[in-house]
Amino acid sequence: MKTAVIGAGWAGLACAVEATRLGHSVTLFEAAPMPGGRARRVDHMHGMALDNGQHILIGAYTATLKLMREVGVDVEKALHRLPLSLRFADGGGLKLPRLPAPLDLLAGIFTARGWTWRDKSSLLRTAIGWRLSGFRCASTTTVADLCAGLSPRVMQELIEPLCVSALNTPVAQSSGEVFLRVLRDALFSGSGGADLLLPRADLGALLPDAAIAWLTKHGATVRIGTRVRAIAPEAGQWCVDDEIFDQVILACAPWDAARLVRASGLPADRWCETTEALRFEAIATVYVRGASKLAEPLLALRSDPASAPAQFAFDRAQLGGPDGVLALVISANEASRETLEEQVIAQAAAQLNQTSLEIIQTVVEKRATFACTPALARPPMRIAPGLQACGDYTEGPYPATLEGAVLSGLAAAQASTTS
DSSP states (O other), X not given: OEEEEEOOBHHHHHHHHHHHHTTOEEEEEESSSSSBTTSOEEEOTTSOEEESSOOOEETTOHHHHHHHHHTTOOHHHHEEEEOOEEEBTTSOEEXXXXXXXXXXXXXXXXXXXXXXXXXXXXXXXXXXHHXXXXXXXXXXXXXXXXXXXXXXXXXXXXXHHHHHHHTOSXXXXXXXXXXXXXXXXXXXXXXXXXXXXXXXXOHHHHTHHHHHHHHXXXXXXXXXXXXXXXXXXXXXXXXXXXXEESEEEEOSOHHHHHHXXXXXXXXXXXXXXXXXXXXXXXXXXXXXXXXXXXXXXXEEOOOBTTTXXXXXXXXXXXXXXXXXXXXXXXXXXXXXXXXXXXXXXXXXXXXXXXOSOEEEEEEEEEEEEEOOOTTOOOOXXXXXTTEEEOSTTSSSSSOSSHHHXXXXXXXXXXXXXXX
């Protein structure tokens, strides 16, 4: 079928590649001048390739890793793999050894630095309870409720950074159901599932560039910098601006998808209302230079939303980037750019002993992810005959992650073949 995929973020790229592979004639539209959506390259004014946010993949992202390989990315070169590590600059925190799961988690707990036996036993008891329950809980349970038996240190040094990195939502507001699903797939799905995969290349080189090249090579039409103004059903087909398609897949941002559906005249108010009701959280990345080398490529930071907002520091030099550049990542914080920059510089001085930092650029994605709250209603993939949506915000098992986006894109392409 002649298929329009609107949006070239990771969901749209996955959808376009899969639909092309299944034999459809695909046209991919992207309004921005560069593909990748909320995980893309940002060229700095001095010629430095930065990203619109510092992303972490994990070993359990099987669909994303498979897609990267299919479009020609050398995953082993593009990603730096290391066991799950939430170590702080002072050496405290948890780091898993290279052992088969779940022995790696057990060993990591017993060797966690700075944790008392009370800290370790509280996590062991709680983790055993999660496993005995099949990693299930009531849909209304928050992560804070789920972790009520954990010690304050385990909450601060493990659960809070894990939750904010996976769900980008504070623990008191995060879905315990989704958090357990992420933990199950990462920590108990097999060896290497919890490994951190840190990009050695910019996000454009990680998937979007290769996917666009693959699509072009395999006959798809790619229109970067082309904004779709309107869609409308027409005699069993779909009009996208002035062009007719057999089917349309909306892989754009949820607010853009809702706008296009409402303007189409379809009786799809419920889908639009569910989509428009989603609440979003910001992610900011402060890039600085003048840093000395960190002990590891990734260090956790002790975070306080009021005064020390960053949760992680990445040493870009250890990940193939320029010397002396750090990326400091702030999730789920609504402070102004100026406030975040001032606080992060002070936080880096206090926790990383980095006292001569100069800000290169701060990238704020104000609607980086949907807020993954308990019992959240997410819109379904199918909107109308011949019209579907994909993206990390649609119905699915995961929070707003690259894996969630890719899985959604693959599912939309596969459903279009059987519908």
